[in-house]
Amino acid sequence: MNPDRLPDPIAGLLGRLVDASAGERLVVSVAALVTAILLGGVVTLVAGVFAECATPIFGPFCYNPLAVYRYLFLAPFFDSFILQETLKNSALLLFTGLAVAVSFRAGLFNIGTQGQLVLGALAAALAAVWVGPAAPSGPVGGALIAIVAMIAGAVVGGLYAAIPGALKAYADANEVITTIMLNFIASDVAFFLVSAYFQKPDSGSVETRDVPAAARFGPEIALAMAIALTLLITYVLWGTAFGYDLRTAGIQPEAADYAGVDAKRMIVTSMTLSGMIGGMGGAVWVLMSVGRWVNGVPSLGFDGITVSVLASNNPLGVLFAGPLFGSMQAGSLSIDFQLGVPRQLVGVIRGLVILLVAMPEFFRALGVRWNMGGSR
């Protein structure tokens, strides 16, 4: 059955769930995740040999992978601080994962979500600080400021993503490299702008003034916004003509061209859309997590790549992959505090997941071998 033909997005979703290739991708993603976690356990065990500790678990091994994974995955449920972190990270990763997924769907490797998020966050913080005094007091004013900040983040993130889009479309410049370079430039420019013009007075670090307290919100609202945005994007991708063009341009650029899709404009539009979502993620980071723009933005954009790849660039898959990595990221604080295992371990697992998802052939070969063993 062809879900593209169904006008109703719900029916389309059901069609996609029974679609064989979608099911296969799901199996590959789960298998890749499990394998990455097993490999991560081996890495933890081996790393323990090089660490110094008072009481090794046994022999030369300092770290117990089982304990690491217990803290990594269960801490969100028995530690309220970690649970809060999980909710916040999940919301942010839903935004960045979605941003990356939209570009990948269009056949574009937007590695620049990080830069779009950094500048979007700065724009949001500045807009909130600027609008703050003019807005009425109370929750209505707060919501107004938050909306203005979100729009500012989306606009700046989108414009920043339009640069590599235009370079790709009209100068044939490889977007993987331009977006990575723009990540470096974004953090330099943001640092300069804040330290030269928007520095919070009497502050030791490079940061903007605090956004009005009324405009800040908790992770529940951020999660609700992220989920709503995910559903909206799903509808746009599978329920509208624009989404159809975007996906066709990603899978078969020649066919899209033949069907009358302006490929160049499509590239710029998809990159802009992706950047807008990334910029909104930056705004959420400011309003929900820190309350201002501060130098040293976490690598949410890069984590978004992992989320999107694990979800095979499917927005609905992002709904699962985002919270999964969100909780792992939060749990990494717990393994650091409780077990002394460096939290960068999650970065290693992140890379392993991408590597393994990229090689479906490996799991297919494994599956064939096991099936043959069973049915012989």
Added chain:
Amino acid sequence: MNAIRRFGLLAVSTLAVVAVVLIGQLFPNTPAGELASVLDAGYAASALRLAVPIAFAALGGIFAERSGVINIGLEGLLIVGAFTGVAVAHWMIGESGASLGPGVVLLLVIAALLALAGAALDLLGDSRREMAIRGGGGVLATAVLAALTVALAGPTLAATWIAFYVAVLVSGAFSLLFAVVTIEYRADQVIAGLAVWLIALGAAPFASSVIWGSVNSPGVDTLGTWTVPLLSEIPTVGSVLFDAEPVVYFLLLATPVSWYVLAHTSFGYWVRASGQNPKALDTAGVDVRRVRYAAVLISGVFSGIGGAGLSLGRVGNFVGSGTTMVDGRGWIGITAMLFGNYNPFGAFGASLLFAALDALQFRLQQLNVAIPDSLIQSVPYVTVIVVLALVGRTRTPDAAGEHYEADED
């Protein structure tokens, strides 16, 4: 068309430098004069030094991509090289003085493991006899190299050199992993390359924290400099070219050798054919898979030299915070490769251009010019984008990014 643009860009940038130097000489009190005052022999030497990791990544990228494998994991391979070099050096020298024993053993073990992996992947030859001869030869050569290093340098310097070799081997091993994933399991090359980068970006700070309790390493000894007698006395040129770090000499050697190998040897012909028309190469009886493995291995070895040269060459430590000390040089190397149109000399020239800008931003920071540091820092990255926008798509090998199945009909 693109060639004209490329040479035009090169000519314009050269002219601009010459103009700045001339104006600076004539009017020493203008901004141009200040700028010219920093463009001296020391500046040229530091530009050449900064070009090392960029150019080695670019040279490695040329081999891989010309064979049909787009390796965008070069940044990660540089990180692996930079970290391994410092980690092994610290392990062997540490606080208690050099101990060569474990380092030499480690080197041999890694060489043996690589030889085994190569044999398992059929890289070393068809028959068992051929595998044994080549694998054994590799391990023997490593042993001779280690012995020679110990004989020529003092124990501490020899330990640093052995750390350098190990870093190159480990980076090579890491590239073999990438090769298996892309060639054997037909993974998407861009995604797998991203994974190599992200794994290194996570693993190096992780390992650093495990070993030293911080993402940054403590200081270790460096490889020092090699001064060529007499030649280094030549004014200006001598101090730049003949009183330099060892890796700078390696680069000056690797560029023409890479060019010669690609243009004039049968291996170079296979690499080019494997990227342009793998079917024809296969028909001619050459194993496309094996050629691609070898090319990707070369990209790993070159990145290992570049990365270890970065950490052990002059600074003598590893910085793992943020984007690590490699700081995008692998990506700039990929741009240098594109700008140089997959030609080793072109890539070297482009690397030197980017490195010169990088050196300039260091100099300008010291001069306290009115432009803020954080903006000057972004100059090399902006240049990369401008260059890519002007040069656009280069003539990528036809089969780059595509998998090749010998059994397909």
